[in-house]
Amino acid sequence: MNDTRPTFVLLHGLLCDADTWTDFIGPLSRLGHVLAANLSGTGSLPGAARDVLARTAGPLIVAGHSMGGRVALEMARQAPARCRALVLMNTGYRGLGEGEAEKRTALVRAARAGGIQAIADGWLDGMIAPRTRDDAALMARMRAMVLRSTPDSFAGQIQALIERPDATELLGQIACPVLFMSGTEDRWSPLDRHADMASRVPDATLEAIEGAGHMAPFEAPAACLSAVTDWLARRGLAA
Structure with a gap:
């Protein structure tokens, strides 16, 4: 018998890696195949x-965090028939903002001059909820993850974000169900932006993750995972 279970594609964000999904991979693997992509x-x-898309086959449930959410949208653009559902976390959809390229390239220059450690603490501080600063173990884990990046990798990701497509029109064309999630303390991709995105998608659900910032999969993994699995069960999207 053929295995018709979906593949969960997990897409991390800028300066992140598969550690984003540590708390998700085990539970989701009981519902389907799992690919935590390296971006x-x-x-x-x-x-x-x-x-x-080339590394996977069959139906997909694509979950993207931050930059990964932008990649998830591009997957839905390129292969709409394969996307059974999208989970878009702490992300956005518009193209380049005014002055954004200059701010992002300044971070690249700083990273090239002083290494990723030169930008790690300041970057993380802008991504987390205030209470997260008091969790020394979590802060150390996230900082270690950021330091696994290289200036060249960071520069490539930044260039990808500067050149990102605007997904405004795409949102209204997405035929599969979409779960939008953001932390109530996310200052980078706030909850009201996700409400705006949800209003543009034909079949959308919005979940607020209380007390989490932009790094919600780290800051509130249990709440994020529960929101995802409960939604999948309600929609009959995974066994």
Whole structure:
């Protein structure tokens, strides 16, 4: 008998890696196949989407965090028939904002001059809820993850984000169900942005993750996982 279970594609964000999904991989593997993609060499969001699609077969449930959410949208653009559902966490959909390229390239220059450690603490501080700073073990874990990146990898990811496609029109064309999630303390991709995105998608659900910032999969993994699995069960999207 053929295995018709979906593949869960898990897409991490900028300066992150598969550690984003540590608390998700085991539970999701009981519902289908799991691929935690490596986006460290990304230089193009559409290109990353093509690469992931080429590495998988059959129906997909794609979960993307931050930059990974942008890649998930590109996967839905390129292979709509294969996307059974999308989970978009702490992300966005618009193209480049005014002054954004300059701010992002300044971070790249700093990383090239002083290494990733030169930007790690300041970058993380802008991504987390205030209470997260008091969790020394979590902060150490996230900082270690950021330091696994290299200036070259960071520069490629930044270039991909600067050149990202605007997904405004795409949102209204997504035929599969979409779960939008963001932390109530996310200052980078706030909850109201996700409400805006949800309003543009034909079949959308919005979940607020209380007390979490932009790094919600780390800051509130149990709440994030529960939101995902409960939604999948309600929608009959995974056994």
